[in-house]
Amino acid sequence: xxxxxxxxxxxxxxxxxxxxxxxxxxxxxxxxxxxxxxxxxxxxxxxxxxxxxxxxxxxxxxxxxxxxxxxxxxxxxxxxxxxxxxxxxxxxxxxxxxxxxxxxxxx
Amino acid sequence: xxxxxxxxxxxxxxxxxxxxxxxxxxxxxxxxxxxxxxxxxxxxxxxxxxxxxxxxxxxxxxxxxxxxxxxxxxxxxxxxxxxxxxxxxxxxxxxxxxxxxxxxxxxxxxxxxxxxxxxxxxxxxxxxxxxxxxxxxxxxxxxxxxxxxxxxxxxxxxxxxxxxxxxxxxxxxxxxxxxxxxxxxxxxxxxxx
Numbered sequence: 047x048x049x050x051x052x053x054x055x056x057x058x059x060x061x062x063x064x065x066x067x068x069x070x071x072x073x074x075x076x077x078x079x080x081x082x083x084x085x086x087x088x089x090x091x092x093x094x095x096x097x098x099x100x101x102x103x104x105x106x107x108x109x110x111x112x113x114x115x116x117x118x119x120x121x122x123x124x125x126x127x128x129x130x131x132x133x134x135x136x137x138x139x140x141x142x143x144x145x146x147x148x149x150x151x152x153x
Numbered sequence: 154x155x156x157x158x159x160x161x162x163x164x165x166x167x168x169x170x171x172x173x174x175x176x177x178x179x180x181x182x183x184x185x186x187x188x189x190x191x192x193x194x195x196x197x198x199x200x201x202x203x204x205x206x207x208x209x210x211x212x213x214x215x216x217x218x219x220x221x222x223x224x225x226x227x228x229x230x231x232x233x234x235x236x237x238x239x240x241x242x243x244x245x246x247x248x249x250x251x252x253x254x255x256x257x258x259x260x261x262x263x264x265x266x267x268x269x270x271x272x273x274x275x276x277x278x279x280x281x282x283x284x285x286x287x288x289x290x291x292x293x294x295x296x297x298x299x300x301x302x303x304x305x306x307x308x309x310x311x312x313x314x315x316x317x318x319x320x321x322x323x324x325x326x327x328x329x330x331x332x333x334x335x336x337x338x339x340x341x342x343x344x345x346x
Binding site: 069073074075076080114115116117120124127 | 202212213214216217220244248249260300301303305307324325
């Protein structure tokens, strides 16, 4: 219980010690509220720029996520350790269907 | 004779229907399942969540506006024993569906968002406040969670637990305390909403 309380107590102290910012506006760590807006677009699936690097924190016009996937051999090894759904003992609490619902069961 | 024709018509109709269903993709779609029983009651204000970011991240990291007044702090115990097994199963199922592909929605960004969606679903069912989670854009300078040091933009999930801030590599379910995250120094942006 003590370990659970310490971080929250730390937060309470921190909120008193630090100056307040308007959290409804963009922020920059170490500075508080941003004086200029960061990115008009957040580029995903983009490719690296000509220099082969992603946007740096100094160049606040866009953030490029080129996308890194788990290597296949690592994914296979990780998946092998995952128990089957019936054995996990954790029934689905909430589900969202990302695509078309399954066909209704035949009577 | 009439009976045979009728039977043939019935068979043709069944085949036609099957073809139509197959061509329209009327099969089970992708699903996202979240674990139940998320403990509630520990919250932080938007100001306190900002202080977590400000005090634990390097200087110069952009943090998106925090639109909620309070956020739910996630139980580390529930995270370890309920959420992470569900996340690993979810990722396995998505990979089995062949969604993982560079240059598509099934990239690191998409998987990090799925991780956050699972937190949100669990919080909704528990009637909790919005979970204190975020998407983190980082330059993958160091290997972590099975992802090699790609030296390019990457996306992971952030979660504020009752044991402090953690990073989750959504694709593998590997976690670490934020302070021990090998790419802490190359975090670029934190998006809470």
